[in-house]
Amino acid sequence: MPALFSEGFLLGLSTGFYCMASCLPLLAPYLMAEGRSVWKINFIIFLEFLAGRFAAYMLFAFLAVMAGKAGRYAMPPWLLPACMLSCGLIMAALAVFRVASGTSACLLRADLDPFFRKLPVALGFVTGISICPPFAAGFLRLLELADVVKGFCYFSGFFTATSLFISPVLAGTPWIGRRANEIGRLTLLIAGLWYTGLGISGLM
Amino acid sequence: MGDKIPAGERAGAAGLFSALVFLPVFFLSAQAAGGVSRVYTLAWSLFAAGTAFAIVYTGRVSFFRRIFFSVSALAFLIHFKLSLLGGVFTAPPSEAPFCHIAMAPYFLNYLYQQYLALMSGGWKLWGPLTLGAAWLFITLAIGRGWCSWACFYGGIDDGLCSLARRPLLKTGHWAQKLRDLPAALLVFMLLVSLALTLPVYCLWLCPFKLTEAFLDGGAVVRRLQYWLMFASLAALVIGPLLTKKRIFCSFLCPFAAWQAFWGRLNPFRVTPDDKKCTGCMACAGICPVMAIKTGPGGRPEILPYCNLCGQCLEACPGGLRYTVFGRDLPARRGWAAGLASAENFFIYSALTLGAVFSALWGPAALRDLVQLTVR
Numbered sequence: 001m002p003a004l005f006s007e008g009f010l011l012g013l014s015t016g017f018y019c020m021a022s023c024l025p026l027l028a029p030y031l032m033a034e035g036r037s038v039w040k041i042n043f044i045i046f047l048e049f050l051a052g053r054f055a056a057y058m059l060f061a062f063l064a065v066m067a068g069k070a071g072r073y074a075m076p077p078w079l080l081p082a083c084m085l086s087c088g089l090i091m092a093a094l095a096v097f098r099v100a101s102g103t104s105a106c107l108l109r110a111d112l113d114p115f116f117r118k119l120p121v122a123l124g125f126v127t128g129i130s131i132c133p134p135f136a137a138g139f140l141r142l143l144e145l146a147d148v149v150k151g152f153c154y155f156s157g158f159f160t161a162t163s164l165f166i167s168p169v170l171a172g173t174p175w176i177g178r179r180a181n182e183i184g185r186l187t188l189l190i191a192g193l194w195y196t197g198l199g200i201s202g203l204m
Numbered sequence: 205m206g207d208k209i210p211a212g213e214r215a216g217a218a219g220l221f222s223a224l225v226f227l228p229v230f231f232l233s234a235q236a237a238g239g240v241s242r243v244y245t246l247a248w249s250l251f252a253a254g255t256a257f258a259i260v261y262t263g264r265v266s267f268f269r270r271i272f273f274s275v276s277a278l279a280f281l282i283h284f285k286l287s288l289l290g291g292v293f294t295a296p297p298s299e300a301p302f303c304h305i306a307m308a309p310y311f312l313n314y315l316y317q318q319y320l321a322l323m324s325g326g327w328k329l330w331g332p333l334t335l336g337a338a339w340l341f342i343t344l345a346i347g348r349g350w351c352s353w354a355c356f357y358g359g360i361d362d363g364l365c366s367l368a369r370r371p372l373l374k375t376g377h378w379a380q381k382l383r384d385l386p387a388a389l390l391v392f393m394l395l396v397s398l399a400l401t402l403p404v405y406c407l408w409l410c411p412f413k414l415t416e417a418f419l420d421g422g423a424v425v426r427r428l429q430y431w432l433m434f435a436s437l438a439a440l441v442i443g444p445l446l447t448k449k450r451i452f453c454s455f456l457c458p459f460a461a462w463q464a465f466w467g468r469l470n471p472f473r474v475t476p477d478d479k480k481c482t483g484c485m486a487c488a489g490i491c492p493v494m495a496i497k498t499g500p501g502g503r504p505e506i507l508p509y510c511n512l513c514g515q516c517l518e519a520c521p522g523g524l525r526y527t528v529f530g531r532d533l534p535a536r537r538g539w540a541a542g543l544a545s546a547e548n549f550f551i552y553s554a555l556t557l558g559a560v561f562s563a564l565w566g567p568a569a570l571r572d573l574v575q576l577t578v579r
């Protein structure tokens with residue numbers, strides 16, 4: 001098992017740059033839009049995002065192993081663009097509400113809808129599935145393994161290594177203020193539209 | 205220079221000021237213009253010196269600045285862009301482009317390329333580092349003033365702004381809500397350009413490329429890129445005519461946000477004078493880049509997007525002025541002493557730098573025009 005963990009870890013290390021470049025256009029605007037100058041809050045957002053990614057990886061490890069066992073060596077082609085589309089729509093909708101309502105009547109207020117407070121988990125989940133290109137490489141290896149526990153080990157290693165590459169995003173967050181939040185919301189809107197466009201073109 | 209100073213003294217000071225602009229512009233533009241005949245560089249330098257004279261003599265900063273700025277942008281279009289029309293492009297650019305607007309959102313790729321160059325020992329003279337040094341010099345000298353005094357694209361937006369007598373469309377409160385769009389575009393494009401290792405701004409938004417060769421091969425994406433390019437072109441050309449605002453520069457130019465951020469390094473500011481400001485907010489209505497909002501106490505608050513164009517100074521009877529880090533320089537006596545003001549130091553830096561920089565294409569455009577008429 002440790003051998004499989006380190007194999008996944010090494011794959012994550014070698015492809016970490018791609019992973020960072022794929023996740024940052026999504027995570028950085030979100031942190032800018034919703035982060036605070038309090039480091040703890042940003043760290044919690046970051047952890048929630050990672051938790052979403054981790055859940056996505058484990059789910060895929062499971063599905064890949066099942067598919068491998070059943071001898072099906074391909075993912076449904078619509079799955080990745082559909083995830084990308086949903087990711088883009090969530091981001092764009094959140095940004096539109098935030099820009100339109102300003103800071104007072106905020107959609108993220110816990111008393112309005114606690115679901116929205118867990119958005120980083122959802123975003124982490126959909127990016128975990130759809131956006132990271134090295135993910136496909138790991139997926140193929142899992143199809144061969146055809147063992148659930150081995151699959152979890154392999155993807156845990158991959159997740160740990162790629163998370164290291166994403167973590168520098170926290171470095172800039174202590175400077176987040178009201179202005180950065182305002183810019184971040186518009187960035188989130190653009191990023192949402194971008195991912196929506198990518199998703200639609202993938203589905204077409 | 206106010207009207208209270210006698211006309212003779214004003215003319216003397218303006219003459220001295222314009223001579224001080226002329227000398228460096230003439231000598232440096234001869235270098236910048238390359239093989240173009242000295243006659244054309246002389247004409248270009250005289251144009252800059254004439255602008256300097258008119259500004260100091262009349263005190264109308266933005267009016268004469270705008271003429272120089274728009275003519276410079278027009279010259280750029282004539283000489284550079286039109287010569288590209290016959291060119292053949294076969295692939296999207298993969299290296300850092302040499303256009304300042306595209307370079308800001310490409311900055312992370314830029315660093316990455318430098319890292320690769322460092323590792324392979326493949327340095328280039330006219331590479332990103334050279335351009336980076338030029339940018340640093342410009343930022344230290346005029347900061348955000350670049351966007352109203354030297355940018356060859358901004359001159360188009362600014363010139364078109366002045367053509368309409370009054371706005372047909374009013375920019376409402378949504379304009380202020382979206383005012384940070386260039387900063388958002390900058391952040392997003394920095395990240396996506398790095399992710400795709402492509403100059404995303406050039407491919408998706410640039411209205412100036414005037415070619416379809418860089419666009420995507422796939423039909424759907426290509427159509428989307430076309431639409432965005434034309435929307436961006438409309439923001440540049442039709443936007444100012446309808447609103448009397450620099451719509452492209454205010455909402456779509458990532459370099460404007462870049463320069464707004466780094467412009468803090470430069471000491472020059474436009475600052476409201478608390479004693480003279482009546483809170484009429486005429487300045488906010490006239491600012492072409494919507495860089496003034498109502499601040500605490502109903503007084504104008506100048507945003508970092510101010511590019512020191514001077515338009516609000518002409519709209520406001522004394523409530524706004526150029527300063528150095530928000531402070532006035534000590535007053536002096538004598539006919540030429542009025543020249544030693546924050547306003548004139550800034551105008552001198554901005555106009556001289558803008559004129560020398562535009563000598564890269566201004567004299568050549570004059571030559572092109574002369575050759576065209578003679579033929």
Ligand code: SF4
Pocket residue numbers: 474490491492493494495496506509510511512513514515516517
């Ligand atoms: S605040 Fe004044 S100087 Fe600054 S951009 Fe607006 S009009 Fe020009």
